[in-house]
Amino acid sequence: DFYLPVSSLLLNPTIKEIAELLESEEQTRVHDKPVFCLREGTASPTLILIHDGEGEILLYKNLSQAITSGIPVYGVQPKRSRYHPILHTRISDMVDYYASHIKKTCSGPYVIGGLCIGGFLAFEVARKLSLMGEQVILVVLLDAAHVKLPMKSIVKIRLGNFKKALDDFSQL
Secondary structure, three states: OOOOOOOHHHHOOOHHHHHHHHHOHHHHOOEOOOEEEEEOOOOOOEEEEEOOOOOOOHHHHHHHHHOOOOOOEEEEOOOEOOOOOOOOOOHHHHHHHHHHHHHHHOOOOEEEEEEOHHHHHHHHHHHHHHHOOOOEEEEEEEOOOOOOOOOOOHHHHHHHHHHHHHHHHHOO
């Protein structure tokens, strides 16, 4: 078993290309090109969308196609290998890596956003780019957790719901 991100469909849209990808040694290498163009454009600003918690950017494809202003839209994927969907183990390393690749690949000013953990990463990448002298005009957090709020145990809620479902089932 190995990891093949769903976003591979963006890079390899035909069955033949997916088959070639699965058979190639490309999957054994570390993928070191995190910034991927979702939609070309010539207007300003450049929209950068950071991956979700699973490292995917495919979820932004429809959004990128729905934007009609002519701005370029890029997705940022994690550094990954065949067996590991995300190789970085520190947020600070991810942020440095993403900011440097964004600066190399795209020109500002930037609007940076992300869903879930991608929102948190977008905020940190925006801070880093600003420190690098780049102009970030907006940061968009989509369904991102507030880092200073107390943790809620969704696990307790889910386990409670599961227990209730089992209890209900056993009474049938």
